[in-house]
Amino acid sequence: APAPPPARHLFSDPAEIEALRGNLLAWYDKCKRDLPWRTLAAAELDADRRAYAVWVSEIMLQQTQVATVIDYYNRWMQKWPTLQALAQASLEVSVAGSGCSPCPRGASSNTAPCLLEQEVNELWAGLGYYSRGKRLQEAARKVVSELAGRMPRTAEDLQKLLPGVGRYTAGAIASIAYGQATGVVDGNVIRVLCRLRCIGADSSSPAVIDRLWDMANALVDKSRPGDFNQALMELGATVCVPKAPLCGECPVKQHCRARSRKLFGKPTPVPDVEDCGDGCCPLCPPATEPWDSSLGVTNFPRKAAKKQPRAVRTATCVLERRGCHGAPEYLIVQRPSSGLLAGLWEFPSLPLDQGLQEEKQREALADHLQAWTGWPVVARSLRLIGEVVHIFSHIHQTYVVYSLPLDRDVTLDPALSPSRWVTEEEFHASAVSTAMKKVL
Numbered sequence: 001a002p003a004p005p006p007a008r009h010l011f012s013d014p015a016e017i018e019a020l021r022g023n024l025l026a027w028y029d030k031c032k033r034d035l036p037w038r039t040l041a042a043a044e045l046d047a048d049r050r051a052y053a054v055w056v057s058e059i060m061l062q063q064t065q066v067a068t069v070i071d072y073y074n075r076w077m078q079k080w081p082t083l084q085a086l087a088q089a090s091l092e093v094s095v096a097g098s099g100c101s102p103c104p105r106g107a108s109s110n111t112a113p114c115l116l117e118q119e120v121n122e123l124w125a126g127l128g129y130y131s132r133g134k135r136l137q138e139a140a141r142k143v144v145s146e147l148a149g150r151m152p153r154t155a156e157d158l159q160k161l162l163p164g165v166g167r168y169t170a171g172a173i174a175s176i177a178y179g180q181a182t183g184v185v186d187g188n189v190i191r192v193l194c195r196l197r198c199i200g201a202d203s204s205s206p207a208v209i210d211r212l213w214d215m216a217n218a219l220v221d222k223s224r225p226g227d228f229n230q231a232l233m234e235l236g237a238t239v240c241v242p243k244a245p246l247c248g249e250c251p252v253k254q255h256c257r258a259r260s261r262k263l264f265g266k267p268t269p270v271p272d273v274e275d276c277g278d279g280c281c282p283l284c285p286p287a288t289e290p291w292d293s294s295l296g297v298t299n300f301p302r303k304a305a306k307k308q309p310r311a312v313r314t315a316t317c318v319l320e321r322r323g324c325h326g327a328p329e330y331l332i333v334q335r336p337s338s339g340l341l342a343g344l345w346e347f348p349s350l351p352l353d354q355g356l357q358e359e360k361q362r363e364a365l366a367d368h369l370q371a372w373t374g375w376p377v378v379a380r381s382l383r384l385i386g387e388v389v390h391i392f393s394h395i396h397q398t399y400v401v402y403s404l405p406l407d408r409d410v411t412l413d414p415a416l417s418p419s420r421w422v423t424e425e426e427f428h429a430s431a432v433s434t435a436m437k438k439v440l
């Protein structure tokens with residue numbers, strides 16, 4: 001077994017743990033934000049409904065700010081207030097050649113979207129990381145069809161039995177909805193714990209993450225685990241924030257070793273090898289990047305240097321025609337059902353080789369568009385509109401936007417990817433990505 005970490009990085013005094021729990025919970029009771037999923041979880045008597053409400057909020061909150069999520073959450077819960085309601089809504093899975101399987105509303109042509117299946121994607125559009133909506137629905141179906149509509153009752157079973165539910169989400173649902181005394185570790189908790197215990201080794205490394213889970217499980221309040229976990233996350237979101245933490249207002253400041261280090265640590269005119277002695281501590285900052293007194297508590301946590309996002313250029317064309325009432329209509333096509341932005345709709349688009357000249361871009365795009373128009377497109381008829389940049393977590397995406405007004409009708413080929421004509425209003429109501437909304 002690995003040697004236990006040095007005491008400086010642990011909570012080993014039971015009296016201190018008790019005091020920390022009490023201080024944190026008292027602060028939470030006074031200062032917590034009113035959030036719809038908290039209200040629902042506190043008032044709902046049915047454990048399955050409670051778990052569902054927490055689950056939806058946790059999935060939406062992954063990589064998305066609370067302020068953005070609230071509105072989506074309310075609309076989602078209004079539309080699918082229970083697991084059963086969600087399980088019945090079918091996801092937009094129609095892909096070229098496979099069709100819906102089977103579509104309860106009888107949509108069979110793959111040039112028309114399955115109405116039922118696009119509901120989930122449309123509601124999710126704008127939240128990003130679209131596969132989350134799809135997985136949530138798959139898991140709901142599983143609970144209804146294989147688990148008799150009953151949510152698993154422990155963190156271990158939630159993680160084991162539900163697709164898309166990881167250790168964090170399982171811990172959050174189990175502690176908040178069922179009162180199981182189990183900790184959670186998310187980005188906010190990582191920051192708070194690393195500061196409380198001066199953990200400066202790479203906070204994304206498995207060794208550090210394992211230690212933080214041990215610590216979260218040891219700290220969690222046994223009588224109010226859901227509130228304790230939410231309090232720790234709330235502290236990270238509102239007080240112990242990444243750049244300028246409000247240490248003066250912090251309810252656990254007396255337990256914070258990063259703060260003591262900042263206030264009382266010796267000045268460091270020469271790099272020192274942290275405080276654990278020989279420079280080999282697995283939880284201290286690496287000897288090559290010692291404590292920087294100008295950073296104060298924000299010395300913690302630390303991450304290994306991020307990989308640069310990959311640069312991708314894509315040509316995209318807004319094909320426009322006059323609809324029957326004279327209003328413009330635009331052609332949108334559906335992306336494959338897996339990979340980036342799976343199943344969402346976009347203008348016909350084509351990834352470009354790096355460094356391709358504009359003339360070559362036009363030619364490649366014109367060839368590509370022929371598949372949808374059914375007749376040759378002249379490259380010079382494409383009008384270059386400009387560029388739209390969208391940053392995904394790992395991709396720096398540039399769309400080179402062209403437009404092409406059509407003066408004759410186009411018969412869409414059902415053998416191709418699903419495609420359809422939409423008005424501007426329909427476009428914005430469709431399951432299109434934020435990047436495509438920027439294009440129009």
Ligand code: SF4
Pocket residue numbers: 192195196239240241245246247248250251252253256257258259297
């Ligand atoms: Fe974070 Fe400051 Fe509180 Fe420490 S004292 S936990 S650094 S806000």
